[in-house]
Amino acid sequence: MQHLLSVDDINEKFILDLWERASDQKDNFSSSLKNKILTNLFYEPSTRTSSSFYSAMVRQGGSVIPINNVKFSSAIKGESLEDTIITMGTMSDCIVLRHPEIGSVSRAAKVSSVPVINAGDGKGEHPTQTLLDGFTIFYNNKEKIDNLRITMVGDLKNGRTVKSLVKLLSRYSGNHFNFVSPPDLRLPKDLLPKNSFQTEKIEEVISDTDVLYVTRVQSERGSNHQYSLSLDQLNLLPRKSIVMHPLPRVNEIPRAFDNDPRAKYFDQMLYGLWCRMVLLENVMS
């Protein structure tokens, strides 16, 4: 049994193997998870993530117990997360857990009799998002993920996806980072990689970018800036670059760019499905 709590826990070999197998999942259906049951245990709603795991499971012949409203349920009666995890472990073969509190997933893993996959623990991690982000680059860059010029735009202070992806990309040699944000939404200093450049003006770096990673400003986590890239700005990107966004998008990228071959933010969802298919098979069979 293997939990997935953080990308820090998994090594390059595991990741490379997962990505290589994910590349083969297109239109793939199997019955490798027949008779397996996944619990989608979401203490916060996240349609996108829970649906992706749901689809990844049934595409391999498995079933899903969808629990999307925990706060209205047993939790009312004061049950601890630990007891809920032990209980669901008696009925299913894996638990995908989304919980608003940082560290909750580690607490869950400590008592669980089945693998626990972190689907986001508040300001903590969301490792399958990081894996699919990395895979997006890998898949669109001839299965390489080094020596890239990566530009990250938006709220770099509060978004967990940016922080995790920076950590992942820093493992590979030759990657250079540009961070574009207003001063009060900068990436925390201790997370700044060596090869990085900070600015408020995207024009300074966009034409020199292989991967543009755009995030929304997380208004529900306390910021109120808004970053909207224009078509003109996006067209400064090199022809072979790619544009990513963890979604949901608000106004950061204009819809007129959606059909541009560089736009990969919806493909990311498809890639996420492939990565989760491989991951679920890994932990359950």
Added chain:
Amino acid sequence: MQHLLSVDDINEKFILDLWERASDQKDNFSSSLKNKILTNLFYEPSTRTSSSFYSAMVRQGGSVIPINNVKFSSAIKGESLEDTIITMGTMSDCIVLRHPEIGSVSRAAKVSSVPVINAGDGKGEHPTQTLLDGFTIFYNNKEKIDNLRITMVGDLKNGRTVKSLVKLLSRYSGNHFNFVSPPDLRLPKDLLPKNSFQTEKIEEVISDTDVLYVTRVQSERGSNHQYSLSLDQLNLLPRKSIVMHPLPRVNEIPRAFDNDPRAKYFDQMLYGLWCRMVLLENVMS
């Protein structure tokens, strides 16, 4: 690929074919939709409709991602309907969409990479309801749907099911309509077919009726009349007539009538299941 947004979009041949195949679905199970995934994307709850699509899908070997609380989910973060549709299209093979805004389903269809089926867009349409209503008549009338005397009772001004069914039945020759309602809940004038008669008193028409279609007064859409038919009134119906209701019923039809052979309002749900089985197979295989 074929969307189903409105009954106006489909011709008599399509409908006749669907109804003929629906007639054969009784106790039918198949695996024709094995490895197919449906997203039930309901921005408004509708247990009846979502359950019917759910059952129709699994009876053919498929799976369903049930999303019944969209408003509590990604939508909170401000995602557009279009982006949600594109996202769910990466994970599933068809989207059944219920949304409170008229026109929302057309917007969805414009960007969707998979077929979209309208399961109700506010005051707009609910075409599978209309198809099952029509099928109820077809199936109980020796596979004919012309030269009938149809009496519609209740809130004819606000109910979308009545309006759509009138349009459908008007396509077939010889159908005559009686509309029974208080003056302020009459069918809008531009929707009145040629062969129609309006009254406030059901006794004037009930004994001359082949199909009695009863609707509830939609209090949540602003009316406060109540129509309750008595057993005595219902017993004025000819022996071979049928009584329909789109459900949910409040007090419009007494429960003592439920076991009368003319009562078809619960059979309608079964017929709806059959129609949706055929429709899902149509769009996905």
Added chain:
Amino acid sequence: MQHLLSVDDINEKFILDLWERASDQKDNFSSSLKNKILTNLFYEPSTRTSSSFYSAMVRQGGSVIPINNVKFSSAIKGESLEDTIITMGTMSDCIVLRHPEIGSVSRAAKVSSVPVINAGDGKGEHPTQTLLDGFTIFYNNKEKIDNLRITMVGDLKNGRTVKSLVKLLSRYSGNHFNFVSPPDLRLPKDLLPKNSFQTEKIEEVISDTDVLYVTRVQSERGSNHQYSLSLDQLNLLPRKSIVMHPLPRVNEIPRAFDNDPRAKYFDQMLYGLWCRMVLLENVMS
């Protein structure tokens, strides 16, 4: 067809047969309910119970329509429970019903065309909980359930699980009961079995106990006592005794006791899954 509304309705032979077959369900998967559909119709949320039925169904190849938020749905429009039951009976082969009103399940069974299983009707019954409680004793006591010393602790006045289990255990000869509670939370007098002893002090009886059944104080039903057993108290239990709890636990049993071999409260959930597997197969095939 056979409903399960109350443990009173089923005889010892039925129960013994169910328990014997439940003992064989460990890691059992079958396709005996292939092409069968269960409706989980929960008017009150109960993650534990609905998930257990969900898992029991899919482990036998069946599917589940999960309806966990009825109050937000059709019910808003004023539909009666009876009409909802008839409707869901057209789409599925069995209905598991949880409803806050006592007697609601009998009303449902009266009109249902498919088997109805009571998953809790307010202060009424929750027969599958009682069956799994009994099975826990049976399974851990060499398939016997008589001549036992049973100690029940907590809110004995309001908890339906205790009342039902006392009735069940009283059917078998030689069982002796100790009831431990504050005076205002005692078991109602008319339910007291002959061989019973009441006290406020668990020390008087705990060392003379084969089965310790602990319940939480149901604060949402109006009491505000709290019963917390200490490790020292629990260690007065004989070595071969078992400790049960219907869950969710609040503070009644310390987590440090969870790994004690006498602790069976999480195993109960697994046993519940087995019992429900057999029950669902009973009523649907």
